[in-house]
Amino acid sequence: MAPRKNFRNQAKKEVKPAAVVNKNGVKMETAASGGGGGAGGFSGTKIFTWFMVLALLGVWSSVAVVWFDLVDYDNVIERAKEFRYNFSEVLQGKLSAYDADGDGDFDVEDAKVLLGLKERPVSVVLRETKEESAVKEPDAVPTPDNEDDVDGAQNTDVESEIQAAVPLPPISDDFIPDDSRDEATHPYEGENDAIDTKGELVEKAQPQQTEEESEQYNDQSGSQETQEAEAESVPEPEADVEPEVESVPELEAESVPELKENAEVQPKDKLKEKAKKKKPKLLNKFEKTIKTEIDAAEKLRKKGKVEEAVRAFETLVLQYPQSPRCRYGKALAEDDLAEKMLSNDMLQKAIGTYKEASELPNATPDLIKATLKKRAERQQFLGRMRGALVTLEKLVQIFPEDVALKNDLGVAHLLIGDNKSAKRVYEEVLAIAPSDGFAKVHYGFILKSENKIAESIPFLRDGLESGDPGTDDGRFYFHLGDALQRMGDDSAYKWYEIGHQRGHFASVWQRSLYNVDGLKAQPWWTPKDTGYMDLVKTLERNWRTIRDEALSVMDKTTGLFVPEEENLREKGEWGQFTLWQQGKKAGESCRSVPKTCGLLERYPEATGCKRGQIKFSVMQSGTHVWPHTGPTNCRLRMHLGLVVPKTGCKIRCTNDTRAWEEGKVLIFDDSFEHEVWQDADSYRLIFIVDVWHPELTQYQRQTLSPI
Numbered sequence: 001m002a003p004r005k006n007f008r009n010q011a012k013k014e015v016k017p018a019a020v021v022n023k024n025g026v027k028m029e030t031a032a033s034g035g036g037g038g039a040g041g042f043s044g045t046k047i048f049t050w051f052m053v054l055a056l057l058g059v060w061s062s063v064a065v066v067w068f069d070l071v072d073y074d075n076v077i078e079r080a081k082e083f084r085y086n087f088s089e090v091l092q093g094k095l096s097a098y099d100a101d102g103d104g105d106f107d108v109e110d111a112k113v114l115l116g117l118k119e120r121p122v123s124v125v126l127r128e129t130k131e132e133s134a135v136k137e138p139d140a141v142p143t144p145d146n147e148d149d150v151d152g153a154q155n156t157d158v159e160s161e162i163q164a165a166v167p168l169p170p171i172s173d174d175f176i177p178d179d180s181r182d183e184a185t186h187p188y189e190g191e192n193d194a195i196d197t198k199g200e201l202v203e204k205a206q207p208q209q210t211e212e213e214s215e216q217y218n219d220q221s222g223s224q225e226t227q228e229a230e231a232e233s234v235p236e237p238e239a240d241v242e243p244e245v246e247s248v249p250e251l252e253a254e255s256v257p258e259l260k261e262n263a264e265v266q267p268k269d270k271l272k273e274k275a276k277k278k279k280p281k282l283l284n285k286f287e288k289t290i291k292t293e294i295d296a297a298e299k300l301r302k303k304g305k306v307e308e309a310v311r312a313f314e315t316l317v318l319q320y321p322q323s324p325r326c327r328y329g330k331a332l333a334e335d336d337l338a339e340k341m342l343s344n345d346m347l348q349k350a351i352g353t354y355k356e357a358s359e360l361p362n363a364t365p366d367l368i369k370a371t372l373k374k375r376a377e378r379q380q381f382l383g384r385m386r387g388a389l390v391t392l393e394k395l396v397q398i399f400p401e402d403v404a405l406k407n408d409l410g411v412a413h414l415l416i417g418d419n420k421s422a423k424r425v426y427e428e429v430l431a432i433a434p435s436d437g438f439a440k441v442h443y444g445f446i447l448k449s450e451n452k453i454a455e456s457i458p459f460l461r462d463g464l465e466s467g468d469p470g471t472d473d474g475r476f477y478f479h480l481g482d483a484l485q486r487m488g489d490d491s492a493y494k495w496y497e498i499g500h501q502r503g504h505f506a507s508v509w510q511r512s513l514y515n516v517d518g519l520k521a522q523p524w525w526t527p528k529d530t531g532y533m534d535l536v537k538t539l540e541r542n543w544r545t546i547r548d549e550a551l552s553v554m555d556k557t558t559g560l561f562v563p564e565e566e567n568l569r570e571k572g573e574w575g576q577f578t579l580w581q582q583g584k585k586a587g588e589s590c591r592s593v594p595k596t597c598g599l600l601e602r603y604p605e606a607t608g609c610k611r612g613q614i615k616f617s618v619m620q621s622g623t624h625v626w627p628h629t630g631p632t633n634c635r636l637r638m639h640l641g642l643v644v645p646k647t648g649c650k651i652r653c654t655n656d657t658r659a660w661e662e663g664k665v666l667i668f669d670d671s672f673e674h675e676v677w678q679d680a681d682s683y684r685l686i687f688i689v690d691v692w693h694p695e696l697t698q699y700q701r702q703t704l705s706p707i
Helices: 002-013 044-068 073-086 108-114 122-134 144-152 156-162 211-218 267-276 287-302 306-319 324-341 344-359 365-381 385-398 403-415 419-432 437-449 453-466 474-486 492-501 533-541 543-552 587-592 594-600 698-703
Strands: 569-571 574-581 613-619 623-628 635-643 649-653 656-658 665-668 674-678 684-692
Touching (some): 324 365, 344 365, 365 385, 403 419, 419 437, 437 474, 453 474, 474 492, 474 623, 533 665, 543 594, 574 594, 649 665
Antiparallel strands (some): 569 623, 574 613, 623 674
């Protein structure tokens, strides 16, 4: 062996040293000074005798070691270091492997432990036991049982001691192939902007799902329009100007429900959670033999060299056409390139490659799951909700016991407005996982959309209190509070307060979910505040013309006024006749009231407001509209009084209640809580005109998504 050769070479070169005295006071000599050895060596007749002497010396030396502590520890240390030095190519000179007492060095105490003369410290034993239970050393030849280590290269402390024996490719230390980030995350969890509860300033035009696909899931109790999922979120605004209103009923600290800390995990906890997450096994048996090539291509992708990564994976796919991992890597690289190029065509190509990877033979279950989840996520991004639904249905068929996949499938049904199917999915989830918070909040959401207010409350509340991932969403606080308000329960404001504290609402009063940060926030506005003085004057000067045209289309036989369908009424009748919706003109409606539409054509702050409406609103006697908030802080709402009874009609915004006047414009920010009563003897007719918030830039007005 090499060590013996090195020791022998060293002995030949050594000059006879002087005797040394060890720490125990025993005079000793090195092997080179051992006597009796002439050049001739041992004779044949003395071999047996010397053998017996040496054996006896060995026995007595052991006795001396045990009973008299006669050990040259310095010599042991030096020999150990020498041994380690000679194996430096294999073990890289790391003496910490001999650190038996855990003090970070190899010293006399370590030698005692190694020779069995001293027990190892309990703390060291416990620490290593814990490490061994959490980390399994990979074998020199990868096997399916140790795939986590082979695929992920995650046990770095162990690898540092064995990688010379099993050479690894020259990849930097910060590169971890096939890490958990590659696995598609839950569409509501992987990123903060995956589900938009705060609104956004969209800087890149994204494909939009249809109104039919999203209207039920994205509908708020207080919104008048469909709310669409958006591509990039902007943080919830902290209003520059707080409304000068009295506070909501004072909340006692102990009365605010305690939530688990999932949504507010500290950074260290997040790191621990990430470390504990089981690494997906993406390589099959064959792919472990080409891991070096896969890692090299993956390194290019993770360093942002996406064009090179695509080419590298394309080469691998040509070489190994039956490798699911190579195909999956190609899809990921194409996905990254699509994002870099802002190319839907490239993204569609990636979606196709994900499908190919999932259908190849010998794909590991983890790779199939990661690939199809990523495919569904990207289909949803392109607005292909039904395609995503099909992909998720396939996932659930393959992995029927995976509750998280069932939850994703329920969301997919909601995104196309199929509440009935979503409800069935969540009932199945709760049957097998009755404490699943994600399923509870969504099931409560569905119940509330069915106007089962009382039944929805325990599901929404329990789901939020669970703190499970995906539950800390502004819409669930919104709907729980709204349900409690409708049941006359003042604890609604406690939940609004929690939603505000967690950043979902600008304040307890201002609870819109689709917002732009930094806009002036106040419940009531004057025409001068808005800067839209010309529009206000035009409305007020022509209010009779507008009124007469409205009255001409109010005949019930024409069917032009349609009932409010957003479940905002406690009682009564409320009809609306829309002229503009999401910045688009309703041509047929405007032909019925041409003068009114003609007056508005020259005011793009109103007709171009993609987050608002222009409409007539008629409310019959005995109507009450629940307290509610609009969906966005990006608009202001003008009410022009057309037919207003003398008494009995009023509107409250925050805690300030006002009344309409014929021919006058009231302006308020409907992202603040407001409520309406119509207790007069006859109908009330007003003209509603939404306008862009005056502080929005022209660019923002052009790029904000419609609501």
